[in-house]
Amino acid sequence: MADASAIREHMEVIGADGVHVGTVDHVDGDRIKLTKKDSSADIEGAEGSHAGHHHYISIGLVADVEGDQVRLSATAANAVLFEEEEG
Numbered sequence: 001m002a003d004a005s006a007i008r009e010h011m012e013v014i015g016a017d018g019v020h021v022g023t024v025d026h027v028d029g030d031r032i033k034l035t036k037k038d039s040s041a042d043i044e045g046a047e048g049s050h051a052g053h054h055h056y057i058s059i060g061l062v063a064d065v066e067g068d069q070v071r072l073s074a075t076a077a078n079a080v081l082f083e084e085e086e087g
Contacts, residue, residue, distance in 0.1 A: 006065040007032060013057060014069055015076030022055065024070065031056040031084070032070065056084040 013021040022034035063073040
């Protein structure tokens with residue numbers, strides 16, 4: 001697992017396959033809160049409408065933080081399955 005303190009606002013979150021998952025809003029405990037503007041609905045394998053509210057990705061899925069990107073250990077389609085919705 002990568003160092004969560006290296007994760008900053010507006011970093012791109014990408015799956016292990018290089019596909020865009022979202023954009024970091026901020027780190028909230030052991031989760032990354034993604035911005036509302038990013039929707040997982042466009043990722044192949046994601047179901048339903050995810051637009052209009054925040055989603056969270058577990059810090060445990062982070063494989064690496066480099067430059068302006070957070071790379072996950074799961075593909076984008078699989079990472080979406082682990083997302084938690086605000087609510």
